[in-house]
Amino acid sequence: MEGFRLKKIYILSFFIILLCLSVTTNTSHAKNLSNDVETNVKDGHVTLKVNYTGDTYKFFKNGKSIYTGSSNEINSDISKIGDKYKIGIYQDNTLKKVITLNVTNDLQEEANKITVSAETKEESYNEKLMDYKIKNSHINVVATTDDVKLxxxxxxxxxxxxEIYRDDKKIGETTDLNFTDKNVKPGERYNYSINVSVKPSKEQQEKMEKKFDELGSTLSDKEKEEVMSVEGSLSTIVDMPKNEESYLKSKKSVLNEVTDNGKLSAQGKLPKDNMHGWAYRTFIPYKSVADPKPEFKKTYLKGDGRDFSATSNKFRTESSVNTQFTGPTSITMYKKVSQSVRCKDAACTKVLDKKTASAAGMKLYINSKKSDYLHWTVTHAIGIPFGAYYPKIDYDYNVMLTKGMASISGKHDKAPNHEFYVSAPSSSKATTIYRYAVKSKKDFVELWFAKAKKSWKTELF
Structure with missing residues (x-):
């Protein structure tokens, strides 16, 4: 009975903390200050105030003109999940400066829900906390031709x-909640990420250490710490502005670059900004990795032997979701699982066994299907098909999509590699949403037994 009471107190305390964090998250996001523009968000409305002198200001929202005049301040409703603004500052009919910024809605009730994966019950408090904070946070961006303020x-x-990364390369670190990148060029596109990590709970760490001992692990203390760490990343893609009238009026965005653009498809001619393909793949980057089963220590599991690629047909699993706002409004998923191969040698010239796992562990949940708003979740739990002993590859992701913005968040095991792209189904061009790479073959110890997670979020404007 005493244990039952303690369990109830722990669960109640956890959700009280989450409630407090939710309030903190919304409050800290409510006001974003930069040298160029002040952004105040409250109850689904935004006030933008430009701190740059001019006699005329032009405000564009998601590619549409919403104000032209002498006022440097506007008020506007925020779309379902957020908007992209472009602001032109003029003096004597000459364009002096262009500012771009993203604004996210503080009323994202659906975003505040915790996605429940197959492994939720086994997760530690630290993993749940990291996942909650990543899903409910944003990178606010104010960009000019000279710099990007995050x-x-x-x-x-x-x-x-x-730790601050740009296009997968570390460019700085800070203890503050902001960072300015001045090493930028007008018209370029950059992918920024804020990376964080914490240790697992003491109980979780002890379980992992015990498992390492049972396996006779050769990992160093530093490698063990990396394998066990609970990681998180917050990302956004930034299109750098140009001080040009054509750029200011352009409807160019990350999403409309990868639409079908009216090409013929199996369902007929589609309007622009309508059709997207979302491809999530897991793959082993090496030719092979050691078989973890104790009695098969000298055997190997064949890998995919490749680097990241939006078009590769080599993978462990692939979930492809096609979406359309109209013609008809739809969210459909196609599932693929590649054959698993167990080998006698690392080069896999001597094959011992071949099997293909069931795709039943990939599931699509449709949360909203409207002509201006799509929201879905994919969960994934597929094992290596050589016995119940082998672990499953687990991940889940959640997408909220409007015609102007996508908010995408997920969580996964820290092995194997993960890659996620959005494209037009009939096009070879794709935009990277998310990538994760193992650091070495030793990281597969994590997939087999440690089961630490990484949480991530990317917003596309």
Whole structure:
């Protein structure tokens, strides 16, 4: 009975903390200050105030003109999940400066829900906390031709130092909740990420250490720490502005670059900004990895032997979701699972066994299907098909999509590699949503037994 009471107190305390974090998240996001523009968000409305002198200001929202005049301040409703603004500042009919910024809605009730994966019951408090904070946070962006100013919500991190990445390369670190990148070029596109990590709970760490001992692990202390760490990343793609009238009026965005653009398809001619393909793949980047089953220590599991690629047909699993706002409004998923091969040698010239796992572990949940708003979740739990002993590859992701913005978040095991792209189904061009790479073959110890997670979120404007 006493244990039951303690369990109830723990669960109640956890959800009280989550409630407090939710309030903190919304409050910290409510006001974003930069040298160029002040952004105040409250109850689904935004006030933008430009701090740059001019006699005329032009405001564009999601590619449409919403104001031209002498006022440097506007008020506007925020779309379902957020909007992209372009602001032109003029003096004597000459365009002096262009500012772009994203604004996210503080009323994202659906985004505040915790996605429940197959492994939720086994997750530690630290993993749940990281997942909650990542899903409910944003990178606020204010960009000019000279710099990109990033600001974000407070995130869990072991040493309190946020690592800043641009296009997968580390460009800085800070203990503040903001960062300015001045090494930029007008018209370029950059993918920014804020990376954080914390140690697992003491109980979870002890379980992992015990499993490492049972396996006779050769991992160093540093490698064990990396394998066990609970990681998170917050990302956004930034299109750098140009001080040009044509850029200011352009409807160019990450999403409309990968639409079908009216090409013929199996369902007829589609309007622009309508059809997207969302491809999520897991793959083993090596030619092979050691078979973890104790009695098969000298055997190997064949890998896919490749790097990241939006078009590769080599993978462990692939979930492809096709979406359309109209003609008809639809969300459909196609599932593929590649054959698993167990080999006698690392080069896999001597094959011992071949099997293909069931695709039943990939599931699509449709949360909203409207002509201006699509929302779906994909969950994934597919094992290696050589016995119940082998672990499953687990991940889930959630997409909220309007015609102007996508908010995408997910969580996965830290092995094997994960890649996620959005494209037009009839086009070879794709935009990277998310990528995760193992650091070495030793990381597959994590997939087999440690089961630490990484949570991530990307917003496309």
């Amino acid at each position: 600001s974000w919500n407070q995130l869990p991190d072991e040493d309190g130092i946020y």
